[in-house]
Amino acid sequence: MGPRKPRPYIGMFFKCCHVYVRIYLNKAGTAYVGHCPKCARKATVRVGPGGSDSRFWSAE
Numbered sequence: 001m002g003p004r005k006p007r008p009y010i011g012m013f014f015k016c017c018h019v020y021v022r023i024y025l026n027k028a029g030t031a032y033v034g035h036c037p038k039c040a041r042k043a044t045v046r047v048g049p050g051g052s053d054s055r056f057w058s059a060e
């Protein structure tokens with residue numbers, strides 16, 4: 001186990017169920033991945049060159 005780092009996250013608004021949650025960076029550091037807490041719809045926001053660094057997103 002290395003030193004603990006704060007895990008990056010972004011805010012994701014799921015329009016399907018009208019809920020707002022945080023989704024966290026995956027282990028590879030390539031995308032933010034999360035699921036709607038109510039219906040389990042998956043949301044993915046890729047990070048990297050050309051990607052937006054917006055911290056707030058919404059999923060249809």
Ligand SMILES: [Zn+2]
Pocket residue numbers: 014016017018036037038039040041
């Ligand atoms: Zn939902």
